[in-house]
Amino acid sequence: MRRPGTGTTPAVPRQLDRRAADPGSPASTGPAVTDPGGGSGEVRRSARNGAVGLVGAAVNGALGFLLTVVIVRGFGTDGSGALFTAIGVVTILGAVCCAGADTALVWALPRRRVGADGDAARLLPVALLPVLLLTGVVAAVGALTADLLAPVFFARSDGPTLLRLAFLALPVTVAMTVLLAAVRAVRPVTAVVGIQYVLVPLARPALLLVTVATGAGVVVGFGGWLLPVALAVAAAAVLLLRPLGLLAGARLRPDGADWRTLWGFALPRAVSAAIDASSMWVGVLLTSALAGADESGVFGAVGRYALAGLLIMQGLRVAVAPQLSRLLGQGRTADAALVYRRVTVVIILLSWPAYLLLAVFAPGFLSLFGDGFTAGAAPLAVLAGAMLVNSGVGIVQTMLLMSGNSARHLQATVVGLVLTVGLGFLLIPDHGALGAAYAWTAGVVAENVLAAVAARVAIGEPLLTRSVGWAALGAGGGAAVVAVLSALVAGRGVAGLALALVVLAVVAAGLLLDRRVRNTVRAAVTMLRPTESGRTMPGPRPA
DSSP states (O other), X not given: OOOGGGSSOOOOXXXXXXXXXXXXXXXXSSOOSOOTTHHHHHXXXXXXXXXXXXXXXXXXHHHXXXXXXXXXXXXXXXXXXXXXXXXXXXXXXXXXXXXXHHHHHHHHGGGSOOSTTSSSTTHHHHHHHHHHHHHHHHHHHHHHTHHHHHHHHOOSTTHHHHHHHHHHTHHHHHXXXXXXXXXXXXXXXXXXXXXXIIIHHHHHHHHHHHHHHHTOOXXXXXXXXXXXXXXXXXXXXXXXXXXTTTTTTOOOOOOHHHHHXXXXXXXXXXXXXXXXXXXXXXXXHHHHHHHOHHHHHHHHHHHHHHHHTTHHHHHHHHHHHHHHHHHHHXXXXXXXXXXXXXXXXXXXXXXXXXXXXXXXTHHHHHGGGOGGGGGGHHHHHHHHHHHHHHHHTTTHHHHHHHTTOHHHHHHHHHHHHHHHHHHHHHHHHHHHHHHHHHHHHHHHHHHXXXXXXXXXXXXXXXXXXXXXXXXXXXXXXXXXXXXXXHHHHHOSSHHHHHHHHHXXXXXXXXHTTSHHHHHHHHHHHHHHOBOTTSOBOOOOOOO
């Protein structure tokens, strides 16, 4: 067996061999090695899961936007900058303290047997115990030194309290992340979507609205942002009891091979996960330190808009990552590449028009936050361009990780971080939020290009084909023409945005008059619709 970092797909683990030899053994999250449906069956499975992920992403995006509006409207540029900075501390340190264990569970659990007599449950203490120990130490040290560290990021009297609260919340945040990763690997995608995309994002704006209404201040608002994490931990723990056989006597005592398997993957991922999670927040923190809270608040609001479009990709990634790990573990690289291409086409069709509208009508979008944020129009246009590249390569980073190549993924993310931080120090002092946007864009583009090349080498199958190119040309070209013409007629404000949306809706309705388009939509609906027996309707075998 080759090492994960060599760029080849790992050999099939012994656990998969046992499951294939014994069809009656408890299954993991996917079917046994034999799949009568072949590639078309895997596409139908990814489509069903992806549909759930997309619904969750839409809900999460709407609630995330509501949360951002509540923060920036309720706390202003200075208060929202402080709150975004505190959230950034939790996000970055939480990713560091997870040490890649969450992604390692998503990669490893689909390749093991679940249930009381399975070997999947043994990985739970392997993932949880080290990260909770590390997080406890970081939280204690951070809470004790908050008074010394706070002036670096906060020019407010409540800065030490915000930072101390951020450190003390780390153990619960890390527990949520790891447990949700396990739920993602062993439960239907609806379970993790319900918690991560509905429960938590629904509770946060509700609690912050109460904070704003009562005038309780930024510290209490930050507490309201943190409180739903504890609810998510409890929900995730309950959801893991049955599939892992924890109530039926499943063995939790790991052996040496369990530790080597999980942490051999997780340790390189630990660094790249921290970089991934901190991609925007590094810019927020740098902007706060180098240009002040006002510029940091503008960049934080702009970044939230830019990341909102990625929720589509995140929803699909959550849905299909365990499936990709299972396929690659079975050596079915062609099926995995087919699933990747279909998912990428969906991401482009749904994301590119949104990002082009975001770039052209940036002043209109930002006017919803208030007059203090309209200065972020140029940074938002820059970041929209970066997100076109990010969404254009689809879930390529997930593909790379699920092939076991966490070391290759680390190399790409390190290059992106170096560019983001290096250019940030050069550009932010003179250009504020716009400089942070340029720095972040350079890092995003470099990381995604490198990851795409590495994934192509690792899988050995074509990933970005003509179908992906035609999707980008159609979605991007059409949306760009409509957006530019609408802006010329009605301006880049809300009126121009409304005109563009109306025109795009009319164009979409017109396309449905074409029989070929209707047949494509009908095939997609058929592929997603289950029969009475619970199995999916047979769809056309993909080319």
